[in-house]
Amino acid sequence: MTPTPDPAIAAALTRHGLDPDSPRGRDKATPTRCPHCRHQVLVGLDSDTAGLTATVDPGPITASDEATALLTGRRTYRLLAYGRRLVIRDRSHWQITAQPPSTHHIVAEHRCRQQLAPPPTPARQEDDSDRPPY
Numbered sequence: 102m103t104p105t106p107d108p109a110i111a112a113a114l115t116r117h118g119l120d121p122d123s124p125r126g127r128d129k130a131t132p133t134r135c136p137h138c139r140h141q142v143l144v145g146l147d148s149d150t151a152g153l154t155a156t157v158d159p160g161p162i163t164a165s166d167e168a169t170a171l172l173t174g175r176r177t178y179r180l181l182a183y184g185r186r187l188v189i190r191d192r193s194h195w196q197i198t199a200q201p202p203s204t205h206h207i208v209a210e211h212r213c214r215q216q217l218a219p220p221p222t223p224a225r226q227e228d229d230s231d232r233p234p235y
């Protein structure tokens with residue numbers, strides 16, 4: 102099943118200079134919503150060769166969150182931008198040790214109603230008109 106892009110996530114990614122609709126690469130992460138809990142998620146292959154489908158919460162996690170995720174059996178991934186293409190990459194135990202979440206955008210495998218970090222929020226549009234709202 103092809104995931105349906107979520108406009109709020111796509112807008113947040115675009116704000117950060119990423120193109121969620123880029124046609125390049127079969128392994129690009131696609132912003133969508135979980136079909137079970139409707140939470141914002143990213144879905145993509147976790148490797149460019151023989152990748153497995155990964156569904157992750159897009160919000161970056163801390164080192165403490167990563168420890169919690171690993172201790173509860175959840176995988177963690179690194180979110181990378183290749184140009185304007187966003188990809189999900191599996192983390193080995195060496196990478197977990199050498200590349201802490203404070204230096205990279207690390208995300209956790211999605212589990213319904215168990216988010217470790219808040220999802221990205223779309224930019225607020227300031228109303229600079231002098232007219233009252235009535």
Ligand SMILES: [Zn+2]
Nearest residue numbers: 135137138213
């Ligand atoms: Zn879910």
